Amino acid sequence: MMGPNDTAPLLAHLTELRNRLIISVVAIIIGFGLCWGFSEEIFSFLMRPLKQLLGPNDKMIYTGLHEAFFTYLKVSAFGGFVLALPVVLGQLWGFVAPGLYESEKKTFLPFLMMTPALFFLGAAMAYTFVFPMAFTYFLSFSTPDIAAMPSISEYLSLIMTLMLAFGLVFEMPIALLLLIKTGAVSTRTLIDKRKYNIVLSFVVAGVITPPDPISQIMLAVPMCLMYEIAIFLGRGIERKRAQENPSETPTQETTPAPEAGE
Template identity: 40%
Template sequence: MSGNEESFISHLVELRSRLMKAAIVVIVVFLCLMPWAGTIYDFLAWPMMQALPQGSKMIATGVITPFLIPVKVTMLLAFIIALPWVLYQMWAFIAPGLYAHEKKLIAPLVISSSLLFMAGVAFCYYFVFGVIFHFINNFAPHSISVAPDIDSYFGFVMTMFIAFGLTFEVPVVVIVLVRMGLVSVQKLRQIRPYVIVGAFVIAAIVTPPDVMSQLLLAIPLCLLYEVGLLLAPVFEKATRAPSEEIEPM
């Protein structure tokens, strides 16, 4: 067996070990949370329940849906709680192959992207849902009894969480594009009008068809794009390799 093959196999073994360590912690956290699966789903459903008429409840049309959906929500929460450990395992796997200046780039990006994603989810849960669900409930005709299905609600909530979580990743995307030399800050500033139009197009596709919810997604996207433009030059300079430094004359 050649040295390259041995190295490849050792990397696979290391990767499997890191994945198993991450998965074990996620499973342990999930099992610890399972006794409170119903309460966890109630917390997820709280924004909708606040918008519904008093005494209203959601419905479950599937046979195993009342059990399956709370389990899915609990599994997602377990992954979020264990995310620092999962990211540490990813970092421990790739760190040995990185140069010192590359480690300066990767570590802050991993931490900031995780925090930004969770900030996007929190913004969606605590602010956006209240606006959207109250609008939908107030718009519904009086002849309709609003009783959302928990499966449909779960799908909608996950879509919105992902949309807002990824929206809050915009500064990281801008920083990475600039640091890798794929595009300059000047070019990104020039295409600002197209980014603004694209933000509103994305918001119109992802969010319900009301102006308020579209603005709640498009405006943060545009603002975070500007934040990325401000931070990209600073980050690029701080993570520059020694060979990239300009020698004094």
Template identity: 45%
Template structure:
């Protein structure tokens, strides 16, 4: 029996980690469910607010339509569920942080928590940029380019899928500074090597904008330019998270 004791010692921490992970997942799901139930009574209002950038630019007499039988019911509740997840994201990420933090060193915790907070803020900033800046320009462009004799009547389910894709694309793209800082902080690449690859980063930004957005120049540019600027921002702030030797080289270069 004594020969099995070391295995038991190894299994106990693993099982305890699984139990803790399950507990934190359940807490996150409960919070999302409670937020969803609280928002579900205003599901139609939430959808109307989300559809605002399109409906404001539709020609007189045009309106959104529902092709599917259950679309008038499912589309508002689907966006409400997604909104509940977005609203609960700080709590979900806190649970992830609480699960991972005990396994980090003190110096890793020191920069991991600010980066976690910054990543949340940047994700919400990307969504806000998409809603208040990108959506009005895209939908105005689409309405103006509609061929004569064609009535623009967008299906609410297709519209929902479209805007959720853009929300995710812009929210994820606004995490570029965090990715740049992490690469430098972990010593995977140096600031100098990233700076030297700036032309490739710009080309990659426009490629990402072309892949993740609709096939029009406006939306592609509106995603690519912020990615490029956020890359520059991440490169600027990465000097404060670079390994000590790298920071000393930066100071010498500044002098």
């Protein structure tokens, strides 16, 4: 049975977890409030890739009376989470770090710091390169009898899905390098599984993105590229580890010397 001395540390950890969750939620709420005041400007920024392709008199529409309100609500919630992401990650690190050794802290902290930067980089790539190409492809189906009248809620759902997908794809090297750093996988394993990763990348891209070849290829190719970057950087980690711990390097098989007279 668990004694009172055993429950005290558990309660202390639960109390700390509750406090850090409260701080994270408060940060998200504050970010939401800040973005709500600029929700129209934020949505106009998100609409820019499409507006540049539409005619000067074309406008986006909403068919439900509540649709515009909830669209701005989603924009504010998404922006609030993005603004609060460093705080959330900092609270996560503050909760986990005391239970790690110094060597483990040196291993995990750089990867944690790179996480938001790579996520923003992936989202920026989607906004800058993928959106114009995908929207151009979609609008190519317009005819004199068929005009594009995009709904603001459907457009927001589309771009949020793509930005989230590309942001997560750019996190792939972080996850793989962390596994290599901890010794859970090796670059040799990643190389052997490369063909499966290529197939999986296109399957995932086909499920996440709209059913058009451009956005699927634009997501699958970076996934494969991030995989190769992880292999390249992982080799450097393995070489450094082999230099620091020569005893952990695998021994090469040697052929016995021929006996005299053979």
